[in-house]
Amino acid sequence: MEQENMRRSRCDSTASVPQFCNSPTVIVMVGLPARGKTYISKKLTRYLNWIGVPTKVFNVGQYRREAVKTYKNFEFFKPDNEEAMRIRKACASAALSDVAAYFAKEYGQVAVFDATNTTRERRAIINTFAKERGYKVFFVESICDDPDIIAENIKQVKFGSPDYIDRDIEEAMQDFVQRIECYKASYMPIDDEIDRKLSYIKIFDVGSRYLVNQVQDHIQSRIVYYLMNIHVTPRSIYLSRHGESELNLLGRIGGDSGLSPRGHKYAGALASFIRGQKIKDLKVWTSHMKRTIQTAETLGVQYEQWKALNEIDAGVCEELTYEEIQENFPEEFAMRDQDKYRYRYPKGESYEDLVHRLEPVIMELERQENVLVICHQAVMRCLLAYFLDKAGDELPYLRCPLHTVLKLTPVAYGCKVESFFLNIEAVNTHREKPKNVNVNRNPEEALLTVPDHI
Amino acid sequence: MLDNEDILLESHPRELTQNPLKKIWMPHRNGHIAHRRVCMTNCPTLIVTVGLPARGKTYISKKLTRYLNWIGVPTKEFNVGDYRRECLKIYKSFEFFRPDNEEGVKIRRQCAMSALNDVRQYLSVEGGQVAVFDATNTTRERRGTIMKFAEQNGFKVFFVESVCEDPEVIAQNIVQVKLGNPDYIHCSSDEAIEDFMKRIKCYESSYKPLDEDLDSDVSYIKIMDVGRRYLVNRVVDHIQSRIVYYLMNIHITPRSIYLCRHGESDLNIKGRIGGDSGLSARGKEYARHLRNFIEEQKIKDLKVWTSQMKRTIQTAECLGVPYEQWKSLNEIDAGVCEEMMYEEIQEHFPLEFALRDQDKYRYRYPKGESYEDLVQRLEPVIMELERQENVLVICHQAVMRCLLAYFLDKTSHELPYLKCPLHTVLKLTPVAYGCQVESVYLGVDAVNTHRDRPENVNVQRSTEDALQTVPAHL
Numbered sequence: 001m002e003q004e005n006m007r008r009s010r011c012d013s014t015a016s017v018p019q020f021c022n023s024p025t026v027i028v029m030v031g032l033p034a035r036g037k038t039y040i041s042k043k044l045t046r047y048l049n050w051i052g053v054p055t056k057v058f059n060v061g062q063y064r065r066e067a068v069k070t071y072k073n074f075e076f077f078k079p080d081n082e083e084a085m086r087i088r089k090a091c092a093s094a095a096l097s098d099v100a101a102y103f104a105k106e107y108g109q110v111a112v113f114d115a116t117n118t119t120r121e122r123r124a125i126i127n128t129f130a131k132e133r134g135y136k137v138f139f140v141e142s143i144c145d146d147p148d149i150i151a152e153n154i155k156q157v158k159f160g161s162p163d164y165i166d167r168d169i170e171e172a173m174q175d176f177v178q179r180i181e182c183y184k185a186s187y188m189p190i191d192d193e194i195d196r197k198l199s200y201i202k203i204f205d206v207g208s209r210y211l212v213n214q215v216q217d218h219i220q221s222r223i224v225y226y227l228m229n230i231h232v233t234p235r236s237i238y239l240s241r242h243g244e245s246e247l248n249l250l251g252r253i254g255g256d257s258g259l260s261p262r263g264h265k266y267a268g269a270l271a272s273f274i275r276g277q278k279i280k281d282l283k284v285w286t287s288h289m290k291r292t293i294q295t296a297e298t299l300g301v302q303y304e305q306w307k308a309l310n311e312i313d314a315g316v317c318e319e320l321t322y323e324e325i326q327e328n329f330p331e332e333f334a335m336r337d338q339d340k341y342r343y344r345y346p347k348g349e350s351y352e353d354l355v356h357r358l359e360p361v362i363m364e365l366e367r368q369e370n371v372l373v374i375c376h377q378a379v380m381r382c383l384l385a386y387f388l389d390k391a392g393d394e395l396p397y398l399r400c401p402l403h404t405v406l407k408l409t410p411v412a413y414g415c416k417v418e419s420f421f422l423n424i425e426a427v428n429t430h431r432e433k434p435k436n437v438n439v440n441r442n443p444e445e446a447l448l449t450v451p452d453h454i
Numbered sequence: 455m456l457d458n459e460d461i462l463l464e465s466h467p468r469e470l471t472q473n474p475l476k477k478i479w480m481p482h483r484n485g486h487i488a489h490r491r492v493c494m495t496n497c498p499t500l501i502v503t504v505g506l507p508a509r510g511k512t513y514i515s516k517k518l519t520r521y522l523n524w525i526g527v528p529t530k531e532f533n534v535g536d537y538r539r540e541c542l543k544i545y546k547s548f549e550f551f552r553p554d555n556e557e558g559v560k561i562r563r564q565c566a567m568s569a570l571n572d573v574r575q576y577l578s579v580e581g582g583q584v585a586v587f588d589a590t591n592t593t594r595e596r597r598g599t600i601m602k603f604a605e606q607n608g609f610k611v612f613f614v615e616s617v618c619e620d621p622e623v624i625a626q627n628i629v630q631v632k633l634g635n636p637d638y639i640h641c642s643s644d645e646a647i648e649d650f651m652k653r654i655k656c657y658e659s660s661y662k663p664l665d666e667d668l669d670s671d672v673s674y675i676k677i678m679d680v681g682r683r684y685l686v687n688r689v690v691d692h693i694q695s696r697i698v699y700y701l702m703n704i705h706i707t708p709r710s711i712y713l714c715r716h717g718e719s720d721l722n723i724k725g726r727i728g729g730d731s732g733l734s735a736r737g738k739e740y741a742r743h744l745r746n747f748i749e750e751q752k753i754k755d756l757k758v759w760t761s762q763m764k765r766t767i768q769t770a771e772c773l774g775v776p777y778e779q780w781k782s783l784n785e786i787d788a789g790v791c792e793e794m795m796y797e798e799i800q801e802h803f804p805l806e807f808a809l810r811d812q813d814k815y816r817y818r819y820p821k822g823e824s825y826e827d828l829v830q831r832l833e834p835v836i837m838e839l840e841r842q843e844n845v846l847v848i849c850h851q852a853v854m855r856c857l858l859a860y861f862l863d864k865t866s867h868e869l870p871y872l873k874c875p876l877h878t879v880l881k882l883t884p885v886a887y888g889c890q891v892e893s894v895y896l897g898v899d900a901v902n903t904h905r906d907r908p909e910n911v912n913v914q915r916s917t918e919d920a921l922q923t924v925p926a927h928l
Contacts, residue, residue, distance in 0.1 A: 196683075209670075212684040212702065218841060225699045228689065258470075290470060293479045297468050305478065307827060318821075347730075347792075353781060367692060 024103040025219055026130050027112045028123065030141035032187060033180050034153040036206065037142055040227070041114040042413050044140075047226055050386045051359055052352070053219065054108050058099055060115035063091035071163040074178035079186055092122070096129050103135065110219065118187040120194075127198075138220050139200035140227065141190050149206060150180075157412050206232055226363070232410075235369035236279070237387070239380050240405045242291035243267045244426040247319065248402065251427070251453025254311060254318040259294045262424055266403045267298035269422040273405060274299060274372065283371045285309065285361075292374045303374075308361050311376035315348025322431065322450045326443050333446055337437040340396035351396050354382050362386055377429055380406075387415045397433060402426035427453055475809050476826075477818045498577035499693055500604050501586045502597070504615035506661060507654050508627040510680070511616055514701065515588040516887050518614075521700055524860045525833055526826070527693065528582045532573055534589035537565035545637040548652040553660060566596070570603055577609060584693065585609075592661040594668075601672075612694050613674035614701065615664050623680055624654075631886050681705055700837070706884075709843040710753070711861070713854055714879040716765035717741045718900040721793065722876065725901070725927025728785060728792040733768045736898055740877045741772035743896040747879060748773060748846065757845045759783065759835075766848045777848075782831050785850035789822025796905065796924045800917055807920055811911040814870035825870050828856050836860055851903055854880075861889045871907060876900035901927055 027044070029037040041057045048055035065071070067087055076084045092115060102108035117123055123139070130137045144150065154176055158164060164172040190200055192211075201224050202211040210228055215221050243263025247255045259267065274282070284301060286292035287309035296303040317325050317332075326333050329346075336343040344350035349357075358379065365371060365383075373383065377400050385395040387408050400406075403426045407418040428451040436445040468481035501518070503511040515531045522529035539545070541561055550558045566589060576582040591597055597613070604611045618624065628650055632638060638646035664674050669687070675698050676685040684702055689695050717737025721729045733741065748756065758775055760766035761783035770777040791799050791806070800807050803820075810817040818824035823831075832853065839845060839857075847857065851874050859869040861882050874880075877900045881892040902925040910919040 192683075208688055209666075210684075210686040212686065214682055215702065218838065221703055221841060224702065225695075228686065228698065229695055288478060290472075290479050293470060297470070297481060307830070356781070364692065367695065 023134050023136050024108065025110045025136045025138060026099060026126070027110060027223070028117055028126055028137060028139045029112065029114045030117045030123070030139055030190060030200075031143065032118065032183050033116065034150045034158065034176070035142040035144050036153065036203075036232075037116070037140075038114055038157070039232075039413060040140060040142065040203075041112045043230060044223065044226065045110075045112055046386070046389045047362075048110055048223075049389070049391070050355065050362075051222075052355070053110055054106075055110040055112065056102055056106075056108055057112045057114055058095045058102075060088075060091050060095050060113075063095050064088060065162055067091055074175050074182060077179050077182040079182060092125075096126065100133060103133075116183055118183055120188050123190075136216060136220075137199065138216075138223065139190060139198060140223075141200060141202045143189060143202060143204050144206060146205060160412065201227060203227065226366075229363055229366045231366070233369060234410075235371075237365060237370075237408045238274075238277075238372040238405055239383055239400075239408065240270065240295075240372070240374055241376060241380055241400060241402055242289070242295045242374060243270075243424075244402050245291045248427050248429055249454055251321045251323075251451070252319050253322075254314040256289050256291075258290050262403075262426055263291070263295070264298075266422060266424045266426070267295045269403075269424055270295065270405065271299045273420065273422055277407075279370045279372075281370060283368055284374065285371060286374045287311065287376065287379070289376070292376070295374050306361060308357050309373070309375045309379055312351065312354050312378040313345065313348040315345035317345050317348065321453070323447060326446045330443070330446065331439050334437055334439040334441060337433055337446075340433070341392040351378060351382065352392070354378060358382050358386075388417065389414075399430055402429065427451065474805070475813055475818070476816050476824065477820060496691075497608050497610055498582065499584045500573065500577070500600070500609045500611050501584060501697070502591055502600055502611060502613045503586070503588050504591045504597070504613055504664060504674075505617065506592065506657050507590065508624050508632065508650070509616040509618050510627065510706075511590070511614075512588055512631070513706075513887060514614060514616065514677075515586045517704060518697065518700065519584075519586055520860070520863045521836075522584055522697075523863075523865075524829065524836075525696075526829070527584055529584040529586065530576050530582055531586040531588050532569045532576075534562075534566050534569050534587075537569050538562060539636055541565055548649045548656060551653050551656040553656060566599075570600070574603075574607055578607060590657055592657050594662050610690065610694075611673065612697065613664060613672060614697075615674060615676045617663060617676060617678045618680060620679060634886070675701060677701065700840075703837055703840045705841070707843060708884075709845075711839060711844075711882045712748075712753075712846040712879055713857055713874075713882065714744070714846070714848055715850055715854055715874060715876055716763070716769045716848060717744075717898075718876050719765045722901050722903060723928055725795045725797075725925070726793050727796075728788040728794075730763050730765075732764050736877075736900055737765070737769070738772070740896060740898045740900070741769045743877075743898055744769065744879070745773045747894065747896055753844045753846075755844060757842055758848065759845060760848045761785065761850065761853070763850070766850070769848050780835060782835050783847070783849045783853055786825070786828050786852040787819065787822040789819035791819055791822065795927070797921060800920045804917075804920065805913055808911055808913040808915060811907055811920075814907070815866040825852060825856065825866070828852060832856050832860075862891065863888075873904055876903065901925065 029041055031037050038059060041059070045055045045057045064087065067090070068076070075081065078084070095113065095115075099111040099113065102111055113126065117126065127137055154173060158176050159169060159172055164175070167175070190198065190202060197214065199214040199216050199220060204210065207228070207230070212224055215224060243259045243266035245263055246257040246260050249260050282301070284296055284299060284303035286296045286303050286305050288305050288307045289310055292309070293305065317329065320328070332346065341351045344353065362383070375383070378396075380400040381395055381398040384390070384398050384400065384406065390398060403422050403424045405420045405422065407420065409416045431451060432449040434445060434448045470479045470481055472479050503515055505511050512533060515533070519529045519531045538561065541564070549555060552558065569587065569589070573585040573587060577585050587600065591600065601611055628647055632650050633643055633646050638649070641649070664672065664676055671688065673688040673690055673694060678684065681702070681704070686698055689698055717733045717740035719737055720731040720734050723734050756775070758770055758773060758777035760770045760777055760779050762779050762781045763784055766783070767779065791803065806820065815825045818827065836857070849857070854874040855869055855872040858864070858872050858874065858880065864872060877896050877898045879894045879896065881894065883890045905925060906923040908919060908922045
């Protein structure tokens with residue numbers, strides 16, 4: 001702990017927001033099987049990593065699958081199965097051990113301990129473990145008795161689980177229902193009185209109601225806010241860039257130009273595509289920049305302008321070609337290639353800044369249902385990275401070509417992506433990381449990966 | 455099929471023009487776009503407080519109203535107690551509130567109706583988006599009446615119930631806000647407290663809190679024990695989600711927020727705006743005086759925040775304590791006018807200069823920002839300030855104006871002209887329903903950077919007229 005304090009003695013964070021994490025936090029899931037614990041764990045972890053809080057899931061079920069290799073049937077989970085109990089306890093301990101290692105050695109800040117944790121005893125063990133090491137604990141309990149939701153859950157994620165991969169569906173369903181019964185007898189939900197000192201959120205019926213107790217700090221407050229905004233209603237998110245712009249044609253970055261003739265064609269093609277998708281209650285969002293608005297105008301429907309969706313600000317490099325950047329700012333150009341995620345243009349922004357700027361957009365996307373977001377290359381990369389769980393080193397190199405719509409549909413624990421190229425030619429604006437990122441490299445090496453333009 | 459498709463697709467997209475003030479691209483003919491950041495509400499929202507007297511309902515109402523207005527959602531509170539005071543003129547005693555006082559009950563119901571009428575006027579006619587109906591609303595009957603009213607008028611309803619049984623908290627409440635209340639202005643403190651406790655008793659027997667089962671279809675947040683615990687039910691839209699988030703982040707632990715600008719910078723001396731210059735000699739001296747001031751204040755667990763610009767960081771460095779850098783605290787981006795003097799802006803962009811004077815809050819510099827943009831950018835800072843306790847924020851003129859406007863409930867007209875001189879610390883301490891401000895000038899000279907609105911804001915004005923209020927500089 002001492003060392004932690006010394007490390008942060010003045011200010012050594014280069015992020016655009018204070019990180020507000022002093023002690024690490026263990027988020028502990030609580031609930032019967034098929035209540036969405038793993039769904040929440042994975043989603044929350046994805047969100048926290050995206051906003052820059054190093055987070056990892058520790059799924060005890062996985063440890064159990066490692067230990068036991070072959071799953072026979074629900075009998076393993078019977079409370080009187082001593083052998084199994086021993087194994088399960090050992091798995092939980094192993095997972096906690098790994099949590100400690102994650103915090104101590106891997107600079108983790110949040111660990112999500114994903115297991116049923118349905119007994120007071122188990123929760124007390126975790127609490128003690130955390131207190132001894134100076135970790136904060138936050139419980140997330142999911143309570144649901146709606147049989148339809150539970151059945152849907154089982155269908156979506158359990159049948160594909162390694163435990164049931166060789167079973168027929170009827171069998172699997174039967175077995176899983178028995179498994180849930182094994183837990184029910186000993187299930188003690190978090191209690192309003194007895195557990196009044198604990199920090200927790202109870203989620204009832206997939207979010208129609210929440211009980212929040214003793215939020216201790218910033219990160220817990222953000223977690224609560226996030227959990228209260230997500231939903232499981234099926235829907236799709238469409239991401240697209242503006243149509244090809246005049247500056248795109250010239251190989252210039254940034255600026256606020258209008259669409260090229262092909263860009264206008266794309267707008268028309270986009271309108272047809274959207275009509276063809278027959279989407280219910282589609283919301284359309286654009287940035288404040290002319291090219292996205294022009295693209296939206298052709299759709300003939302209402303759209304919302306978000307300044308937060310504006311393209312990354314390239315500062316002194318606005319409207320330059322890569323060749324001009326290399327000529328005028330060769331060092332900057334090299335540094336950008338060295339760490340494209342954290343690199344901030346002079347008087348401009350970094351991808352890291354962009355993510356911070358886009359967080360309210362993501363939050364609102366979580367609240368909404370069907371949405372079409374017409375944005376820009378760097379912005380789209382950030383949004384895509386959130387949905388597809390891409391880390392900071394991959395994010396700035398994600399492929400988001402012009403005239404291509406990505407349709408994202410949440411499914412199971414992740415996101416299905418369908419890519420639609422709308423058949424209107426456009427320049428390529430994707431610049432790969434060149435081999436030589438050294439500040440001493442020659443212009444040829446620097447410009448190796450620049451795409452063609454006029 | 456796309457919903458909302460109420461115009462035929464034209465063969466060419468509509469032409470766009472850029473609104474000269476806000477630099478927003480809009481179609482020529484007034485099309486159906488919403489260029490607010492996000493459409494907060496479709497129908498207006500009626501927030502209804504619920505709770506016994508002295509549970510913080512008015513405190514929450516006023517604070518929430520202030521926050522919503524600051525982020526750009528037109529909000530107004532309607533305190534039924536005020537209506538009762540209008541009607542009754544003189545408050546005699548708690549007997550007025552006895553449930554068997556027929557005359558009293560009648561008057562109180564009339565007041566509630568009158569307030570609801572004004573709510574309707576505000577939301578349906580005057581363009582308000584949120585109304586906060588501040589009263590006890592402790593019976594199911596009263597709440598039922600309100601819900602019916604809302605349904606008839608197409609308003610969404612969101613209840614905010616405050617439940618608290620801690621006698622110390624209640625006593626503190628009474629001392630803070632009831633003793634100074636018009637009802638008790640002629641009483642001694644002891645008399646007032648005694649009467650008020652009896653007043654609370656009058657409500658207790660008929661109080662029916664929001665019920666988990668009976669009210670399962672109602673949207674509400676129940677705040678228990680001043681924020682230790684919350685029950686949130688059926689949040690239906692964005693504005694309710696924001697309100698819940700806000701209410702869950704505020705607290706009433708006594709603390710102070712210190713706001714100041716960086717020390718005088720080299721560009722300040724030259725009369726140039728923006729940029730990222732370092733401190734002048736006087737600026738450095740200010741930083742030293744600031745350190746002394748902070749030490750003398752003996753503040754418990756002070757957090758220090760700066761922007762990511764050199765001048766605020768240099769100022770903080772002098773304090774010798776840990777500090778956090780926020781990019782969101784960076785000064786307003788003046789775009790093409792960065793590092794210019796006002797004289798140069800007038801010379802090169804006279805039209806822009808005039809537009810800015812016409813509507814300084816909404817005006818966006820070309821390739822830059824507006825005060826309105828700044829507020830949006832600062833919202834997470836405000837949210838974190840609400841969570842924190844003692845904080846010193848070292849920032850910039852426009853940023854400080856925005857933060858100050860939030861704490862002092864200043865409108866968008868006043869905000870861009872709030873006086874935030876260099877080398878002066880503002881100490882803000884929440885008290886009763888508002889904020890006490892102490893201004894401390896740390897005794898180091900600095901240029902004046904405050905430019906008042908000139909009389910002539912017409913685009914045709916002469917250069918003299920335009921530059922009339924520019925402060926002196928090198």
